[in-house]
Amino acid sequence: MPSKPSAPITIDAVYDAPGYLFRRMQQIAVSIFMEECKAFDLTPVQYAALIAIHTHPGIDATRLSAVIAFDRSTLGSVIERLQAKDYIERKPAPEDKRIKLLYLTKSGAAILREIIPAVERAQARMLEPLKPADRKALMGLLVQLVDLNNEASRVPLRAEDALEHLGKGGGGM
């Protein structure tokens, strides 16, 4: 039997599609982030890169891309912009001439401290329309889904083992 009489080809099918909803929500999230943080002239990606460098001083670009799961090619220009704003520094690694190590500048550390409250307001606002229990449920499911789909993305997250070369040992302890 012809299974379901394949649904009519309609835009309404798109509105309920996971991919469409993820795209919409991402755009809404960026919009809210930029609004709350407009005083700081930092994008979500730049913020994530900054905080990752703060957590792992002396990381290189390739490992940074693994730690935040952002595309390595894209990260090049992100780093350039952060450097142009004097938020980070790049120093050549003494033992490997290919690598450039990333460090926060004083400005970078300062802006990071200052922007945190705005970022937290933004993150809260994204979920605000939901009831508290629903926020928890949504975040729980999303964490699961992103984790279980990790390998499906072009740049899987490698939070821990990207850092072995840094002599940081594991992550948690």
Place this chain on the structure above:
Amino acid sequence: MPSKPSAPITIDAVYDAPGYLFRRMQQIAVSIFMEECKAFDLTPVQYAALIAIHTHPGIDATRLSAVIAFDRSTLGSVIERLQAKDYIERKPAPEDKRIKLLYLTKSGAAILREIIPAVERAQARMLEPLKPADRKALMGLLVQLVDLNNEASRVPLRAEDALEHLGKGGGGM
């Protein structure tokens, strides 16, 4: 009292942030879409535009952007590419010289019919790692959240009232 001893500034805070998760999930979704649909050379945005034009023949670019909630500026180049691939046509509107009306070509209608199964596979794959009940729960929450945050996005979705000029009446019937 100083409320909570503000969490340390760490990349771990990013991993749980809604904005970060939405971004990751969107990238995963695009990646899966492109993989399932690589035989068709259509992006998710191009697919959505195509299906919207199919549903509303003779729509113009501005209203199309409202119907799929995509940026109007971006849509210009999307339309150009679809036209270059001979999937859509643009005809000047007789009663308004500013407007160009959009129609699917035969090729466009054909590719749309052919790509649907691949798109459905992609959408299913995005949620596959979750238990069926969790998929439903996640989609329900996401539909709510996107709807309630509609006005927060730069291009709010205006599915129905964008079409009043087209003489289509309401949407559903």
Place this chain on the structure above:
DNA sequence: TGTTAATTGACAGTATACTGACGATCTGGG
């Protein structure tokens, strides 16, 4: 009716994303 306001499509400029390629460099095997 005539000027202003709003709308439409187009464009310039910036910022992510991803693909694929490239030279410089390091590492391992022989």
Place this chain on the structure above:
DNA sequence: CCCAGATCGTCAGTATACTGTCAATTAACA
């Protein structure tokens, strides 16, 4: 020690996104 393969940063090319602006055109109002 030398070369094959892997890795690092970079770049070119394409596709979304968003901001802001512009000319042409239409609509609205005084």
